């Protein structure tokens with residue numbers, strides 16, 4: 001068993017020494033209460049399984065029909081990207097850009113980063129650029145807000161349900177399991193375990 005490591009609190013920036021935790025133990029920041037580390041020795045394998053599921057569900061959500069609108073005998077199918085491109089075409093640049101980043105780009109970067117880190121480390125291989133990926137994936141996680149898309153779908157449904165017949169495609173069906181897989185992958189991703197594995201492989 002190692003002696004632990006120094007971790008900077010994400011919330012208050014305090015530098016704290018955290019011992020190596022046993023399974024289901026947790027270390028909190030004594031100043032602000034932010035969770036610093038959790039005892040999850042199987043973090044890499046769990047993150048791999050969940051991020052693999054998430055990337056498949058992401059593919060389904062983005063590439064298949066999300067919603068269908070039927071009005072006076074005419075049916076129109078829409079994917080997430082179709083709606084975003086229409087917003088761009090309507091000149092709603094800030095809104096379109098925000099949805100593009102939070103519902104398409106950031107969730108992909110976050111899932112891909114988890115997969116890029118966990119897959120090779122599971123097989124004891126150090127992938128190139130892993131240090132940068134581990135450092136910068138936090139930004140992708142912060143901007144990944146697929147739940148906003150979920151809210152937008154509910155609002156759209158409530159507003160348009162009386163005007164047109166709305167249906168959900170495979171893309172929308174995959175959204176809830178995707179949200180669950182991404183949340184679980186983020187929860188199982190324990191940075192300290194990844195850094196420790198990296199250190200062991202480099203020795």
Ligand SMILES: [Zn+2]
Nearest residue numbers: 009012029032
């Ligand atoms: Zn703190």
